[in-house]
Amino acid sequence: xxxxxxxxxxxxxxxxxxxxxxxxxxxxxxxxxxxxxxxxxxxxxxxxxxxxxxxxxxxxxxxxxxxxxxxxxxxxxxxxxxxxxxxxxxxxxxxxxxxxxxxxxxxxxxxxxxxxxxxxxxxxxxxxxxxxxxxxxxxxxxxxxxxxxxxxxxxxxxxxxxxxxxxxxxxxxxxxxxxxxxxxxxxxxxxxxxxxxxxxxxxxxxxxxxxxxxxxxxxxxxxxxxxxxxxxxxxxxxxxxxxxxxxxxxxxxxxxxxxxxxxxxxxxxxxxxxxxxxxxxxxxxxxxxxxxxxxxxxxxx
Ligand code: G3P
Numbered sequence: 001x002x003x004x005x006x007x008x009x010x011x012x013x014x015x016x017x018x019x020x021x022x023x024x025x026x027x028x029x030x031x032x033x034x035x036x037x038x039x040x041x042x043x044x045x046x047x048x049x050x051x052x053x054x055x056x057x058x059x060x061x062x063x064x065x066x067x068x069x070x071x072x073x074x075x076x077x078x079x080x081x082x083x084x085x086x087x088x089x090x091x092x093x094x095x096x097x098x099x100x101x102x103x104x105x106x107x108x109x110x111x112x113x114x115x116x117x118x119x120x121x122x123x124x125x126x127x128x129x130x131x132x133x134x135x136x137x138x139x140x141x142x143x144x145x146x147x148x149x150x151x152x153x154x155x156x157x158x159x160x161x162x163x164x165x166x167x168x169x170x171x172x173x174x175x176x177x178x179x180x181x182x183x184x185x186x187x188x189x190x191x192x193x194x195x196x197x198x199x200x201x202x203x204x205x206x207x208x209x210x211x212x213x214x215x216x217x218x219x220x221x222x223x224x225x226x227x228x229x230x231x232x233x234x235x236x237x238x239x240x241x242x243x244x245x246x247x248x249x250x251x252x253x254x255x256x257x258x259x260x261x262x263x264x265x266x267x268x269x270x271x272x273x274x275x276x277x278x279x280x281x282x283x284x285x286x287x288x289x290x291x292x293x294x295x296x297x298x299x300x301x
Contacts, residue, residue: 001257002058004265006245008035010051012268017055024058026145026245026265028092028125029065046082053087061123061143063092067099069110073118076111080120090121090143095132109139116140123243128154129219133229137238145265146229148222148256149246155216170269172251175221182214222246223255230259250274 002023005016008031016022036043053060062083064075076091083089093111098104108124115122116139123143124136128151133144152173153163161167189210190201201207219225226244233240241262247253250273256264 001261002263003271004059004243004263005271006031006247006265006267008032008052009038009268010035010048010055013052013055016268016271017057021271022056024060024088024263024265025052025056026061026092026123026243027052028061028063049083050086053083053089056087059088059090059121059123059143061090061092061125063094063125064111067094067097067104067107069107069114072097072107072111073114076115076120076122077118090123091115092123092125092145093141094126095124095136095144096126109135112136112139112141125245127229128225129217130225130228130232133240133242134232137233137236137240141240143241143243143263144229145243145245146222146225147246148226148244148252149248151216151219151222151225151246152248155214155219155221158216159213170248172249173221175224178214179220182210185213186210223252223259226256226261227259230261 003021004024004026005013005022006026007013008027013022013025032045035048036045049062060083062079064072064079066072066075072093076093079091080089093108093115095108096105097107112122112124121142122140123145124133124141125145125147127133127136127144127146133146136144149169152175153169155175155178156167156173157163163169167173186207189207190196193201193204193207214220219228222244226242229242232238233242243263243265244252244256244261245265247256247264247266247270250270253264253266253270253274
């Protein structure tokens with residue numbers, strides 16, 4: 001599995017690349033905004049992106065900023081021309097760049113298709129369903145980025161849970177527990193009905209609502225989203241690579257690796273989390289405390 005860093009922070013990229021575990025980088029306008037704000041605006045964007053590209057041994061995703069296919073295509077061409085002499089540029093195109101659900105719905109697909117023909121690699125972003133991923137692959141996407149963490153957020157938000165109050169952004173979403181709880185709730189409602197008929201239960205609104213709780217139209221978590229995309233791609237042998245994105249914690253990375261996802265793109269703090277374990281640190285303390293002088297001398301002579 002390849003590991004990309006999901007950041008526009010030069011220092012993080014420099015450090016992680018020096019460790020030899022980073023295969024690429026993904027950026028987006030929000031990550032670029034953070035990097036610019038941290039430097040109080042004192043940043044030449046073009047030079048900064050060139051630096052990133054020079055440091056990274058693999059693909060660096062840069063995102064377009066428009067919503068119309070023709071504008072995204074010309075931005076993609078501009079980014080590609082400007083930066084590909086410095087590294088491996090991949091252009092991020094939103095799967096559905098609509099901001100109202102009516103306009104620009106198909107513009108992402110149009111842009112992917114045309115960029116494919118122009119030989120410019122694309123990473124299709126903001127993917128929240130397997131259906132979107134299927135269309136992205138058909139249009140010729142080189143990569144798709146399902147946003148795992150945001151699906152976990154969405155499922156919890158739909159249940160009335162609030163980020164920061166009921167769960168932290170980086171918390172692992174225990175979808176198996178959620179599934180058990182949702183099943184239990186459904187069981188209790190059905191039980192409370194007394195007389196049971198299949199027809200009666202199936203058209204009962206409260207029962208239907210309970211059956212629809214704890215998942216997003218049959219997607220039980222961000223990991224489940226990626227699992228279903230991989231299954232569809234394998235069914236039809238699509239060559240589009242899957243980048244598990246919007247990653248929030250190390251356990252999510254493990255579960256993505258178990259699925260056999262091609263790539264995960266992680267924020268810098270997740271890299272640290274992947275290394276830490278209480279017993280590893282405790283073990284280190286014991287080893288250091290147990291070093292006898294005779295053994296130490298080997299290294300001093
Ligand atoms: O990879 C996409 C990512 O940058 C979004 O992450 O944590 O803001 O949902 P997040």
